[in-house]
Amino acid sequence: MLSYDIEIALRGFGRDKVMTALMVMAVALGIGASMTVLTVFHVLSGDPLPGKSQTLFYVQVDPEPVREYYPGVEPASRLTRFDADALYASGRASRQAIMYGGSVAVHSPNPKDIPFYANARYTSPDFFSMFETPFRYGQAWSAAAERDRENVMVIGKTLNDRLFGGRNSVGRTLQINDTVFRIVGVLDAWRPVPKFYDLYRGSNGQSSNYSETEDVFLPYSTAIGMGLKPNIVLCVGRRPSGMQETDLAAPCTWAQLWVQLNTPNEAQRYHAYLESYSDAQRAAGRFERPNNVRLRSLPQYLDFNNVVPRNVRLQLLFAFAFLFLCLVNTGALILAKFLLRSAEIGTRRALGASRRAIFAQHLVESATIGLVGGFFGLGLTVMGLWVVRQQPVQYADVVVLDWSMLALTFALAISSSTIAGLLPAWRVCRVTPAFGFKDR
């Protein structure tokens, strides 16, 4: 019986070619637009460290003057060096990455090349294990190297390809600014999306949240020793003339601290520790404000920073409005198509077809429209994503269709055309049986 229903449905699908083509086109356009934007959204809002992100936490305390304080105010997004160093030194977390970003002049081993600037991250060795960076060659520097401010470095794949043709460069040296560094590790391709460990948003919503990872990784202590400047600084108080923003006493926030806390219990204890740290700092006269700490897990941190760009959220809204329109459109056309054969349905009803069967057959026919529309929609999605990759956006290279999105394309196409067909199918199944055949 089911196969008979399907056969009837398929035969129905094949009739009124122009109208059917219009319906398939409408479904395809709606699916193409919404799946393109949905895929972009899916990629951009993804979890950069699945399974682990819940255990990583971003630390904030509040060193700002009490003048502009009000309860609930968001503390500075970064830490002063004093706080970052003190919290790091306390070693209360199972793993911790202290860090800041900057840029350095890289001198190519070939003396004929002019030096160039590369983005750099100054951090502690746990950075690599906490964030599961893939190593191509070598490994992170040791805790001892960190403590002794050794001139060692890890470089990214892009830089290794550029300077060493992708060969194992562990043990080679590179001049960074005026200092010679020894390479201890080379990363493999590493492109977390978003670049979660250093989120930043300018006043216009522009950010580097989807940029590529850095090319140069140096020990935090070594970078501080060299006086390397942070790329984002917010000074929250006055400092004496001549004091550098990287000085230990400078009231400038630019350092970041990530900690790994494996259980909710650990997280709770760490939060309590931040409170008691703030108490101590206020007692010492460094902090003015009431305790104002944040310990956001990585997912909370991404959420709080609203990483998905405004334009993408806007496009998502428009794409779904468009899909809805295409469905109403398809619904109207399906209705017309079904009602055109009212006479035939009346006859079939008279010959004993149940309402249920008529309803089912027409619903299957609607689903078939969705299935075929889904195929064309998939093509449009692939084209749409190609267009997105041509755009001047940081995430251009990571926007690709994955299996889950592929499955969703068909699920969405079939379910939406079935929904569009509900009302028409209900309408035609109520056609009264034709008991006389006088004029047909």
Added chain:
Amino acid sequence: MAGAPRLFGPPGYRGAQRLSPHGEGIMEFGPILSSLRRNKVGAALIALQIAVTLAVLCNALFIIEQQTALSRAPSGVEDEASVFVITNRWVGDSGDLAARERTDLAALRALPQIVDATVSFDHPLGGPLLSMGITLQPDNPRSGTGAAVYTVDDHAIGTLGLKLIAGRNFRPDDIVVSHGFNDHYSSLSGVVVTQAVARALDPGGNVLGRTVSIFPGAMTAPIIGVVDRLQSSPFAGDSPFAARSMLLPLLWADSQIFYVARAKPGQLEVAMTAARNELYRISRRRIIVGMQPLSEVRLESYRGDRSVALIMGVVCAILLGVTAFGIVGLTSYWVSQRQRQIGIRRTLGATRGTILRYFQSENLLIAAAGSILGILLALGANLWILRSIALARLPWIYLLVGAIAVLVLGQLAVLWPALRASSVPPAIAARSA
């Protein structure tokens, strides 16, 4: 007739008894309404399509307008195509940066292709600048206004071609050295503000000569000059902050600086090459990270917005197409369904024009109902966007233009099926009825 399909009608309904035989009136709403009552679902679907189309269209057009208005906002810089920006980074231990910058600037100004040159820690059109508070009330840091900060020397106003509308430019002895953010001055010998800042500080009065405090840091300075316009951020659009900027007499000595130079008319290319060679001749302990005319910086800054506007435009076009096809499809169906009735009317003396007008009026009625719903939807969508993504409120003119657009679209889409209807010959009806 007993077995004839009753397509939309209630049981027992037989045909065209409600059609007026002559129908000379332009708008025959009586019969249209009664016919629509029998085609409820189809009419509702068309109205819904019109509504959604209108809602999307209004908001999309509004966003396109906003994005393009953003990229048209004037920077305040005279003849952007002649001004270029050199991004200079010092390599390694850099020594006395202020002295090196003065040497560079003197050499740039001496080039025959260059009119003037200056140095700053930022430049117009590149992105949002550092913003600081400026107020006439030193005890109240939160009063006054925020304004973008340009650190400049005495050549900036000339190089950028800003219009000084009151007061004077900086003099060489006004300029002090600032090593990044590491120096702190409690007072400066003067500050130049834009007219927008002057108005924000004192809407009616004259600010020239009055002392302002600049926060954070509570730095004081008298206002010595007012310039007509200088953009605070290329992304501020027409917000009140867009033109609020101030020039501070600080020679910015830091690891990264921007030299801004104005080339003589028509000599931009040669001036850029000459500047690069000259800077590398003076010292190779630097990296010229980038060199671009401001006109190019402008293009790059707004590239993302332009592509959004383009995508929105394409979506709108497809949207209108889909809606039009939907109307054509459903109306065609109605026409074929009502062939017999149309034939009867033709037999009874209705002209082709009457039939044409009938379908046009019917569509107008549906589209009008859809437009009313659409206006509500558009406002709702705008409210949602406003709350979650923060754009401006939708001006009513978009609703009006959008409504007219969908009404015209409906009329055009229905034209072909209506023409087909009007060409139904009277004879068909006579035969089959």
